[in-house]
Each structure stands twice: as C-alpha cells, then as structure tokens.
Amino acid sequence: MRYSQMFLPTLKEMPSDAEVISHQLMLRAGMIRKLTSGVYSYLPLGYRVIRKVEQIIREEMNRAGAQEIFMPTVQPAELWKESGRWGFYGKELLRFRDRKDSECCLGPTHEEVVTDIIRNEVKSYRQMPLNLYQIQTKFRDEIRPRFGLMRCREFSMKDAYSFDVDAERSDESYRKMFAAYNRIFTRCGLKFRPVEADTGSIGGSYSHEFLVIADSGEDAMAYCEGCGYAANMEKAETARPETEDTQAPLLSLQEVHTPEVRTIEEVCAFLGVVPEQVVKTLVFSADNVPVAVLVRGNEEVNEIKVKNFLGCDVLEMAMDDMIQAAAGSPRGFVGPIGIKCRVLADYSLIGLHNMVVGANKENYHLKNVNFGRDFQVAEFADLRVIRESDPCPRCRREIRFARGIEVGHVFKLGTKYSKTMKAVYLDSRGQEQYMVMGCYGIGVGRTVAACIEQSHDGNGIIWPLAVAPFHVIITPVNMKENSLATAAEELYAELSAEGVDVLLDDRDERAGVKFKDADLIGIPMRVTVGPKNLALGKVELKLRSTGETNVLSGSEAKAEIVAAVHSL
Ligand code: ATP
Numbered sequence: 001m002r003y004s005q006m007f008l009p010t011l012k013e014m015p016s017d018a019e020v021i022s023h024q025l026m027l028r029a030g031m032i033r034k035l036t037s038g039v040y041s042y043l044p045l046g047y048r049v050i051r052k053v054e055q056i057i058r059e060e061m062n063r064a065g066a067q068e069i070f071m072p073t074v075q076p077a078e079l080w081k082e083s084g085r086w087g088f089y090g091k092e093l094l095r096f097r098d099r100k101d102s103e104c105c106l107g108p109t110h111e112e113v114v115t116d117i118i119r120n121e122v123k124s125y126r127q128m129p130l131n132l133y134q135i136q137t138k139f140r141d142e143i144r145p146r147f148g149l150m151r152c153r154e155f156s157m158k159d160a161y162s163f164d165v166d167a168e169r170s171d172e173s174y175r176k177m178f179a180a181y182n183r184i185f186t187r188c189g190l191k192f193r194p195v196e197a198d199t200g201s202i203g204g205s206y207s208h209e210f211l212v213i214a215d216s217g218e219d220a221m222a223y224c225e226g227c228g229y230a231a232n233m234e235k236a237e238t239a240r241p242e243t244e245d246t247q248a249p250l251l252s253l254q255e256v257h258t259p260e261v262r263t264i265e266e267v268c269a270f271l272g273v274v275p276e277q278v279v280k281t282l283v284f285s286a287d288n289v290p291v292a293v294l295v296r297g298n299e300e301v302n303e304i305k306v307k308n309f310l311g312c313d314v315l316e317m318a319m320d321d322m323i324q325a326a327a328g329s330p331r332g333f334v335g336p337i338g339i340k341c342r343v344l345a346d347y348s349l350i351g352l353h354n355m356v357v358g359a360n361k362e363n364y365h366l367k368n369v370n371f372g373r374d375f376q377v378a379e380f381a382d383l384r385v386i387r388e389s390d391p392c393p394r395c396r397r398e399i400r401f402a403r404g405i406e407v408g409h410v411f412k413l414g415t416k417y418s419k420t421m422k423a424v425y426l427d428s429r430g431q432e433q434y435m436v437m438g439c440y441g442i443g444v445g446r447t448v449a450a451c452i453e454q455s456h457d458g459n460g461i462i463w464p465l466a467v468a469p470f471h472v473i474i475t476p477v478n479m480k481e482n483s484l485a486t487a488a489e490e491l492y493a494e495l496s497a498e499g500v501d502v503l504l505d506d507r508d509e510r511a512g513v514k515f516k517d518a519d520l521i522g523i524p525m526r527v528t529v530g531p532k533n534l535a536l537g538k539v540e541l542k543l544r545s546t547g548e549t550n551v552l553s554g555s556e557a558k559a560e561i562v563a564a565v566h567s568l
C-alpha cells in the first residue's frame with residue numbers, strides 16, 4: 001500500500017472525549033470514527049488490524065475442529081421466549097417490531113439461533129460432537145458505552161457453540177476451546193490470564209474469563225503466584241480458617257445502650273472495639289424469604305456467593321418491614337440471637353470470641369457474644385468478598401490483585417438451552433437425551449483495544465507483529481530524489497512479493513513528519529532509505545518496540561524482515 005493513496009486521517013491532537021489510551025490512539029491513528037454513541041466505523045488501518053485478529057481466531061478455531069458459519073443479526077422474539085430470556089435480558093436487548101408487527105431483536109448473542117438450527121438437524125449421537133462458530137456483528141444496548149471499541153453497542157464477536165452427547169464429552173470440547181483461546185491470545189502478543197468466573201446471566205455451570213492484564217481494565221482478578229489459582233472478584237473463593245482458636249476466655253454477655261449507633265464505624269467508635277470483633281448481620285430477601293448473613297465487621301458480603309449458596313432466583317437487601325418482622329428491631333441493631341429466619345455465617349467468623357452484635361432491640365447492642373453459649377449457627381460458608389493478601393484458597397500463599405480487560409469468555413452451559421428449547425438426540429440405545437452445550441466468545445475489537453493498552457508509548461501504538469496493519473513501513477527521506485525513490489520502490493516490490501504487508505511512505509513530506517506518523521500508527525519495523533546509507537548500498541532497519549537500529553544492505557534487511565514475518 002502506498003501511503004499517498006491510503007485513507008489514513010491521523011490527528012495531531014489528543015481527542016478530548018477519549019478517556020483511555022487505546023481509544024485515544026485509535027482515533028489519532030485514523031483507525032476508527034464514531035457514528036453515534038457506542039457505534040463505530042472501522043477505517044482502512046483499523047479494519048486491517050481487525051482482520052488480522054479475526055484471521056488468528058479463525059485459524060485456531062479451525063485447528064480445534066470448529067466449523068465456521070454465519071447467523072443473522074435479526075432474531076425473532078419467539079426463540080427468546082422459548083429459552084426464557086425475552087423476559088430476563090433487560091434493556092441491553094434491542095427490541096423492535098417489523099412491518100407485520102412481529103417482535104424481533106438484534107442479536108446480542110446467538111445461543112437461541114444456533115440451538116434452533118441444531119435441534120432441527122441433529123437427531124442422532126452419531127452427528128456429534130459439533131462445534132460451530134461465527135465472527136459476526138452483535139448489538140448490545142449498553143447502559144454506558146465507553147472507551148471506544150472496548151465497550152461499544154455494536155461490535156464484532158467470535159462466538160462458538162459446542163454440542164455433545166454428555167457432560168464428559170462437553171468437558172472435552174471446553175478444554176479444546178480453553179487451549180485454543182490460550183493460543184489465540186498468545187499469538188496476538190498479549191499478556192493475559194484465564195480466571196475462574198461466575199456464570200452470570202447466560203447461566204450454566206462453569207466458566208473462565210480471559211483477562212488481559214491492564215491497569216485500565218474494568219475487571220479485577222485475584223490470583224496466586226504460588227499455585228496459579230486465578231478468579232475474578234465475584235468468584236474468588238476465600239479459605240476456611242484452618243484452626244479454631246479455643247484459648248480466649250469467654251466473658252459474660254452484656255447488653256449495652258447504643259443510641260443512634262448503627263454502622264460498624266459508629267459501633268467501633270462508641271464501644272472502643274475494632275471492626276474485626278464486630279459481626280455485621282445483613283438481612284436479605286431471597287425469593288421473598290428473609291435470610292440473615294453474618295460476616296466480620298471488616299469484611300464485605302459477596303451477594304453472588306450468597307445467591308449461589310441459597311440457589312435462589314432473586315436476592316435483594318431486605319426492606320424495612322421484612323427486617324422488622326424477622327429481627328423485631330430496625331436496621332442497624334439486627335443480630336443473630338433470637339432472629340426469626342435462616343442464618344448463614346461466613347467462614348471469617350470461625351474462631352471469633354466475645355463478639356459485638358446487634359441486640360435485635362432498637363438502640364442496643366450485645367457485647368461478649370459467643371457461639372455455642374449464646375447462639376448457634378447451622379451453616380458456615382464462603383460468603384464474603386476476597387481481599388488482597390488473604391490466604392489462597394488452594395495453597396494458602398498470599399492472594400494478589402490485578403486489573404484486566406475481559407477479551408474472551410468460555411462457558412459450560414450444560415443442558416440449560418437444550419432443556420428449554422428441547423434440543424434432543426437419540427443415544428446408541430435409542431433413548432432420547434438432552435444435548436450438552438458450551439459457548440465461547442471473543443470480542444474482536446476489544447482484543448485490538450487490549451493490544452494497544454498493553455503496547456504503546458508516548459509516540460503512539462506499538463503493534464505486535466502478528467496483528468500489525470502492516471509489518472513494515474518503508475520511509476524514503478526525500479521522494480524528490482530519484483535514487484531514494486527507486487530504491488524504496490524496489491524494496492517495496494520485493495517484500496510485497498514475499499507476502500510481507502508493506503506500507504510505502506511515498507508522501508512528499510519531511511522525514512520528521514513521516515517518522516512521527518510511522519510511530520503513531522505503530523508499524524513494528526521501519527526501513528529508512530536515506531542518501532548517506534544508500535551511497536554505501538545500505539538502509540536503516542529500526543524496530544518500533546525496542547528502538548533498536550541496524551544499518552544493513554538492502555538484501556540483508558529484506559532477509560531479516562521476511563524471516564520475522566514468515567516465523568509468525
Ligand atoms: P462484559 O462483562 O465486559 O460486559 P460480557 O460478560 O457481557 O462482558 P460475553 O457475553 O461473555 O461478555 O461476550 C463475549 C465477549 O464479547 C467478551 O469477552 C468481550 O470480549 C466481548 N464484549 C462483550 N460486550 C462487549 C461490548 N459492549 N463491547 C465490546 N466487546 C464486548
């Protein structure tokens with residue numbers, strides 16, 4: 001490609017409405033332009049990178065035995081009603097009616113459509129395993145689209161769906177996708193970590209998110225350098241304390257008048273105790289039934305863990321009347337003794353003595369409360385949010401936190417969709433069975449944004465070679481000088497013939513301007529053709545990532561570039 005002919009509208013100034021570096025650089029490098037909130041056009045440079053990432057995804061999906069299909073964007077409401085998600089999905093699902101007044105939506109994901117295809121076509125165990133994927137436009141009416149391609153409303157996703165005869169084979173499909181994802185993100189030149197994740201609104205039984213390590217990431221992960229355990233914050237388990245400390249003397253129970261003292265901080269200040277000694281009693285409404293959850297005053301309850309433990313559909317903080325009915329007191333003075341509802345205690349309470357709790361009596365707390373003597377808890381569980389430097393739930397080394405960008409997600413769906421949508425097959429004995437499914441997504445644009453977040457400097461983007469829009473840029477320092485132009489053209493033709501993606505900066509611009517643009521758009525290798533070197537039959541090869549510069553003969557430079565590209 002010749003720079004002079006390329007539609008590459010770069011910007012000198014930092015766009016003021018872009019908050020993260022990937023968004024700023026994509027705009028400045030002329031990769032994308034915004035049409036409306038969360039909706040972008042890809043310009044030639046941006047689309048080249050998108051295509052490179054798609055190609056890596058395609059190669060690895062094919063290698064893992066998946067087959068490419070292409071499903072529609074417009075989906076009928078009936079399918080979503082069958083799966084039960086029409087009512088469940090909320091406003092992210094963009095719904096509309098067609099001229100015949102039929103309800104439709106723009107697909108935010110394709111479980112319903114693919115399950116419909118498969119249930120109509122696959123009847124026998126002999127037709128599985130199957131893994132179908134597409135790279136296709138999704139629409140999600142995100143409440144807060146931001147950060148450019150990172151969180152937009154219309155975006156390209158690779159989504160794959162596996163169908164197997166039983167859970168064991170489905171695990172095998174999941175493992176294959178897990179391995180393919182590791183290869184895809186490694187080939188994209190990313191530093192990432194697969195982390196255990198909650199299954200959220202898609203449902204199902206098991207999942208991993210692939211997080212690209214970046215401080216600007218919207219997701220947080222907890223990980224252990226000792227054993228490699230890694231999970232997102234919602235999912236990260238906390239260890240049950242190993243020993244029960246039975247040494248402390250049990251002091252006598254005391255009721256204390258604590259007028260208007262409600263929060264943990266107020267209780268601590270009033271009674272002169274530390275939060276670790278205070279027990280927080282939170283009353284939840286689990287499918288409209290009250291449940292009390294106890295956790296240490298310095299810890300936070302993880303509602304997802306509570307919801308999963310209870311197996312309820314809707315978990316909310318209880319309203320005042322429910323609290324009053326269960327505890328006989330208003331919020332702020334609730335405690336476990338005598339409360340009239342199910343009580344769960346977090347593991348953090350194990351080994352605690354002489355606790356401070358609410359008295360279930362307005363304006364009163366209890367001091368020196370002890371398990372066994374004063375009250376019983378039948379159910380202890382992991383119900384709190386993990387904290388940095390907690391012991392690892394697997395090996396008890398210190399947990400660390402990092403931030404990341406979720407670029408991919410693999411789910412075991414089990415029979416969630418095959419049951420609601422009746423995707424069945426006949427097994428070898430002629431018995432009808434439900435298919436066991438998995439689904440696997442990668443955000444293409446978000447992966448590109450993550451590459452930039454991880455790889456840039458003050459001058460612009462630094463593309464990993466595998467996803468770069470061009471492998472090399474040839475920069476003749478002066479196009480008006482015939483010998484320079486001719487040498488540059490020759491190298492351009494030779495490298496192109498070897499399958500190298502070359503951008504020839506044939507613009508009539510000063511060398512400084514050309515160098516600045518080359519750095520901004522992040523081309524990994526730059527060949528400078530200048531008069532001094534050329535007089536000796538040489539050119540300069542510079543690497544964008546390290547700044548390393550070598551003066552080589554034209555054929556040496558060519559050999560080095562071709563070798564780097566062919567090793568991809
Ligand atoms: P998030 O929690 O970030 O909203 P999600 O859990 O909704 O993501 P999935 O439904 O698992 O995402 O979609 C698969 C992949 O699609 C994600 O891993 C991500 O890379 C990409 N993706 C999801 N939502 C968006 C979006 N609004 N803009 C760009 N990419 C997205």
Ligand code: MG
Pocket residue numbers: none
């Ligand atoms: Mg989402």
